[in-house]
Amino acid sequence: MNPDDPDAPKLDAKGASRRKFLRTAVAGAAALTGVGAATGMEFDVEAMFQGHFRELSREDLDRVLERLAKKYSARYAKDVKVSATGPIDGVVFGYGLDISRCIGCRKCVYACVDENNQSRDPQIQWIRVLEFEREKVMRGINLEDGNPYYDHEEVPAPDKVYLPVACQHCDDSPCTQVCPTGATWMEPDGIVVIDYDWCIGCRYCMAACPYGARKFNWAEPNLPAEDVNPNMHLLGNRPRGKGVVEKCSFCIQRVRDGRYPACLEACPVGARKFGNLLDPKSEIRQLLATKRTFVLKAELETHPKFFYFWG
Amino acid sequence: MADTEDGEGIEKRVQGATWTVLGGALVFVLMLFSLQCPHGEDGSRADYPKRTLPPEPEPVLLAGPEPSDDYFPCSDCHDETMKVDPERRAMEEDHEDIEVVHGDLWCLQCHSAEDRDSLQLADRTHVAFGESWKMCLQCHGQRRQDWPTGIHGKRTGHWWGPKEVRTCIECHDPHAPRFKAIEPLPPPRRPEAILSSTAAASSVPAQEVSDEP
Numbered sequence: 001m002n003p004d005d006p007d008a009p010k011l012d013a014k015g016a017s018r019r020k021f022l023r024t025a026v027a028g029a030a031a032l033t034g035v036g037a038a039t040g041m042e043f044d045v046e047a048m049f050q051g052h053f054r055e056l057s058r059e060d061l062d063r064v065l066e067r068l069a070k071k072y073s074a075r076y077a078k079d080v081k082v083s084a085t086g087p088i089d090g091v092v093f094g095y096g097l098d099i100s101r102c103i104g105c106r107k108c109v110y111a112c113v114d115e116n117n118q119s120r121d122p123q124i125q126w127i128r129v130l131e132f133e134r135e136k137v138m139r140g141i142n143l144e145d146g147n148p149y150y151d152h153e154e155v156p157a158p159d160k161v162y163l164p165v166a167c168q169h170c171d172d173s174p175c176t177q178v179c180p181t182g183a184t185w186m187e188p189d190g191i192v193v194i195d196y197d198w199c200i201g202c203r204y205c206m207a208a209c210p211y212g213a214r215k216f217n218w219a220e221p222n223l224p225a226e227d228v229n230p231n232m233h234l235l236g237n238r239p240r241g242k243g244v245v246e247k248c249s250f251c252i253q254r255v256r257d258g259r260y261p262a263c264l265e266a267c268p269v270g271a272r273k274f275g276n277l278l279d280p281k282s283e284i285r286q287l288l289a290t291k292r293t294f295v296l297k298a299e300l301e302t303h304p305k306f307f308y309f310w311g
Numbered sequence: 312m313a314d315t316e317d318g319e320g321i322e323k324r325v326q327g328a329t330w331t332v333l334g335g336a337l338v339f340v341l342m343l344f345s346l347q348c349p350h351g352e353d354g355s356r357a358d359y360p361k362r363t364l365p366p367e368p369e370p371v372l373l374a375g376p377e378p379s380d381d382y383f384p385c386s387d388c389h390d391e392t393m394k395v396d397p398e399r400r401a402m403e404e405d406h407e408d409i410e411v412v413h414g415d416l417w418c419l420q421c422h423s424a425e426d427r428d429s430l431q432l433a434d435r436t437h438v439a440f441g442e443s444w445k446m447c448l449q450c451h452g453q454r455r456q457d458w459p460t461g462i463h464g465k466r467t468g469h470w471w472g473p474k475e476v477r478t479c480i481e482c483h484d485p486h487a488p489r490f491k492a493i494e495p496l497p498p499p500r501r502p503e504a505i506l507s508s509t510a511a512a513s514s515v516p517a518q519e520v521s522d523e524p
Contacts, residue, residue: 053356085362086356088363089362090363098462103492107496123500125499128499148498148499149501154492154493155492155494155495156492258471260466264467265467268465273462275470282470283461286460287460287462290456290457290460
């Protein structure tokens with residue numbers, strides 16, 4: 001990005017001089033050590049010193065989005081769009097799941113993987129479907145009893161109950177409170193998001209999350225180009241790197257455009273419900289008004305916006 | 312007087328304590344602000360362009376699955392020449408492939424004997440096959456309440472915007488409405504397996520297993 005370029009977005013004087021200084025300094029260091037030339041590694045100053053998502057000016061943000069779209073388009077040989085579509089006024093998202101319907105088929109899990117560009121190997125899955133003994137679960141759900149590794153020829157298996165668990169988008173989220181870099185926070189529409197550029201991989205948030213909803217990239221994620229979903233959001237399904245945490249974002253790239261999340265559309269039994277908690281006529285409010293609902297680990301007072309119900 | 316002096320002394324001490332408490336509270340409040348300010352009130356961007364919801368369009372009711380190739384109108388066979396036998400019986404010659412696992416029903420409780428190409432409600436009014444949900448909701452009162460509000464049934468499209476609403480028969484076989492068991496997609500890899508695949512990816516040789524004691 002050349003500051004002399006007339007097409008380049010205008011920077012304030014301070015920003016321009018700081019960037020120019022950094023670029024010069026890094027170029028000088030590279031020339032001295034011969035690192036850049038010897039390894040052929042491209043060092044992207046813009047990417048390295050990119051401002052925090054919440055601190056970027058509109059122009060900075062547009063430039064970041066453009067740079068990322070270009071980078072991913074080249075990497076996957078696809079026309080990738082990266083957006084940072086903001087929240088909608090008067091909308092707070094909530095999710096409902098009918099556990100009397102869920103059959104444990106895991107179609108939601110794989111729809112989520114496809115939609116949200118999760119690593120195929122090492123395997124990362126944002127949704128975990130837990131299997132419980134019906135007898136036991138009737139006396140109260142203990143997540144420790146849930147088995148995600150069930151492998152039956154057919155589901156539902158007799159006398160079993162299934163409970164898919166992903167990020168609960170808590171209103172009082174422990175994960176965001178422990179993040180030392182402010183890389184994860186709750187948006188005004190209630191979605192708990194992660195800025196992958198600011199995540200330092202300390203995994204405090206994973207320790208803090210009572211639901212095991214956050215996943216860590218222990219190795220460089222592997223995402224075949226043909227499987228890439230090119231409709232990306234900066235705070236959602238854009239490709240992650242090694243050493244960062246990721247999790248369900250309620251399909252931020254879809255729901256902020258008014259669409260249903262991918263898991264909901266994949267569910268063959270219609271167990272999944274989604275909508276605006278501030279709209280009394282929405283599906284989620286209707287079910288909260290008429291069904292017996294519960295949240296996981298209510299005693300922790302994390303106030304999840306993911307509600308389970310018995311339809 | 313000594314009493315007055317003591318009283319003033321107490322008053323001064325109380326005043327001093329009050330100031331300490333107030334001062335402490337002020338420092339505490341300032342600390343709270345200093346903790347919150349860097350991230351903004353809700354940790355969000357201040358310069359998100361304002362977005363509001365447009366009016367929501369009416370949901371689109373899907374008429375039902377497309378008739379398959381082997382579908383043909385009932386009246387092709389059940390015409391005037393075929394006498395109606397209202398006797399409840401097992402269908403042994405025709406329709407032997409249809410097994411009714413649906414309460415205590417049999418054919419003519421839903422299918423009209425008078426107009427073979429329509430269904431018949433309990434009050435004997437006829438409804439088209441395309442509106443079969445009217446049939447279902449006669450008995451399934453809970454669904455009558457939950458399906459129109461979207462709590463029961465599958466919808467796709469937009470939570471706010473055009474959406475497709477499935478009618479009963481798109482998910483349930485009316486003759487045997489309970490869902491059939493299906494094959495689940497593969498279970499997640501266990502952590503051990505993930506670690507070994509990572510090791511393989513980074514070309515670290517896997518630990519060799521020796522047969523020797």
